[in-house]
Amino acid sequence: MRTPKLLRTQAFRIVGIYLAIFAVSTLALVGFVYWNTSLVLDRETDETIEAEITGLEEQYSTLGLPGVTDAIIGRSARREQGIYLLANSNRRVLAGNLDGWPQVSTTNGGFVEFRYERRIGNAAQLRSARGRIITLTQGFYLLVARDVEERRVLENVFKTALLWGAGLMIVLGLVGGLLVSHNFLKRLELINRTSRQIMGGDLSLRVPVTRAGDEFDDLSLHLNRMLDRIERLLHGMREVSDNVAHDLRSPLNRLRNRLELAAMRQPADSETARDFDAAVQETDRLIGTFNALLLIAEAEAGSVRETMHNLSLGDVIEGVGELYGPLAEEKQLRFVVKKAADAGFIRGNLNLVSQALANLVDNAIKYTPPGGTVVVSLENNPSGPALVVADNGPGIPAQDRARVTERFVRLESSRNSPGTGLGLSLVAAVARMHDAELSFDDNQPGLRATLSFKRVPEGTRPGKAAPAREVVSEPVH
Ligand SMILES: Nc1ncnc2c1ncn2[C@@H]1O[C@H](COP(=O)(O)OP(=O)(O)OP(=O)(O)O)[C@@H](O)[C@H]1O
Numbered sequence: 001m002r003t004p005k006l007l008r009t010q011a012f013r014i015v016g017i018y019l020a021i022f023a024v025s026t027l028a029l030v031g032f033v034y035w036n037t038s039l040v041l042d043r044e045t046d047e048t049i050e051a052e053i054t055g056l057e058e059q060y061s062t063l064g065l066p067g068v069t070d071a072i073i074g075r076s077a078r079r080e081q082g083i084y085l086l087a088n089s090n091r092r093v094l095a096g097n098l099d100g101w102p103q104v105s106t107t108n109g110g111f112v113e114f115r116y117e118r119r120i121g122n123a124a125q126l127r128s129a130r131g132r133i134i135t136l137t138q139g140f141y142l143l144v145a146r147d148v149e150e151r152r153v154l155e156n157v158f159k160t161a162l163l164w165g166a167g168l169m170i171v172l173g174l175v176g177g178l179l180v181s182h183n184f185l186k187r188l189e190l191i192n193r194t195s196r197q198i199m200g201g202d203l204s205l206r207v208p209v210t211r212a213g214d215e216f217d218d219l220s221l222h223l224n225r226m227l228d229r230i231e232r233l234l235h236g237m238r239e240v241s242d243n244v245a246h247d248l249r250s251p252l253n254r255l256r257n258r259l260e261l262a263a264m265r266q267p268a269d270s271e272t273a274r275d276f277d278a279a280v281q282e283t284d285r286l287i288g289t290f291n292a293l294l295l296i297a298e299a300e301a302g303s304v305r306e307t308m309h310n311l312s313l314g315d316v317i318e319g320v321g322e323l324y325g326p327l328a329e330e331k332q333l334r335f336v337v338k339k340a341a342d343a344g345f346i347r348g349n350l351n352l353v354s355q356a357l358a359n360l361v362d363n364a365i366k367y368t369p370p371g372g373t374v375v376v377s378l379e380n381n382p383s384g385p386a387l388v389v390a391d392n393g394p395g396i397p398a399q400d401r402a403r404v405t406e407r408f409v410r411l412e413s414s415r416n417s418p419g420t421g422l423g424l425s426l427v428a429a430v431a432r433m434h435d436a437e438l439s440f441d442d443n444q445p446g447l448r449a450t451l452s453f454k455r456v457p458e459g460t461r462p463g464k465a466a467p468a469r470e471v472v473s474e475p476v477h
């Protein structure tokens, strides 16, 4: 079972630890005072008892049994708190203010504690007493005790109060802890929420700063300053890449066109024409790499978030299917496009998602040998819609699946096919931007690439989805 978030906060833990230390030290202090007080009071009682015993013993030794009996009778009549009892060896009471020899419960350093009955008016009351029993010569027993009922009652009141106090302290401490952590969490959640939104691509957002001027405000201010700096850096970088893009793309295109023109001016089938053609292809690859790098940078900069809207993956798969069907046919591949009924909408950028799917389909067509099959499908999973491209080509070994999404990574087995190793990097960047998950599995044989998206919650959709339709295009063999 998971503990509630409030109880897991650092603030609650600190309050808890503080409360425990406070409770233990308070209880220890109160306990010590209590223990010390009762010790002093007990000692006082014991000393009085000792003094009385000494007096009575003297009476006994000087005046014998009648003397001590008289003294006991006298003291019994005088003292409210005093209990005196003289008994013979059979514990038969000879004199004193108790009816019978008491049932002694505890013995402690020669002292005993017992309960006795005292008559107040007509009612008999059971009370506590503490005293000492000594044996006189000739087998007589002498008991001298004091009534300690009031003290015991007070002790009990004290103990109960201590228990209640401790309980109340824990309850109040918990309530205080909860309040403090709630406040703590509220401030943290504000920072977390803003951070999430910023990570989502809105770099212009800032963490709110209150007027409290506390540590949270310090933290928020520092975060905001850091964000300012990151934004400035990013802005600078974007400017540079934009300039590079602008300044390099057009000359590259011009170069390509000139090469093409030059090639056309050569007699067909001449060596120079072939050289020019090769140069045009090389320039095309260069432009392709350049565009892919710019697109990845753009996708990763997060600015595409602003261009996202609700889009249907059905439209994406249809567009890509139409575009790649003929290419697959040319390579003599069976090309199947499957669309699940009402897969829902996702939030995304149509161009980027289409480009990502196109890259996956391009790979499948490129790496699957002729006669193979490429299946592009839109699945409607419980977690959300997913684009799946499955082929029965050579596949990607499990140990290489993580690194193929890195820039310029191409597997040894694909050295002979054209490519720059940027296709899957773009797919991964698009997936990241869309909170989607890109995974590769074994299609036994072949590769099964899945792009799983999060569905846009029902109700926020732009009207009803188009009726389900299965588009199947197959190449001519
Ligand atoms: N469907 C697939 N079957 C087998 N291997 C694959 C498949 N898709 C990708 N790969 C391997 O992963 C590597 C990286 O793919 P990626 O798309 O990033 O680059 P590329 O296809 O080589 O070049 P580009 O897509 O930039 O033209 C490929 O070189 C290839 O080795």
Ligand SMILES: [Mg+2]
Pocket (backbone or CB within 6 Å): 359, 362, 363, 419, 422, 423, 424
């Ligand atoms: Mg590729």
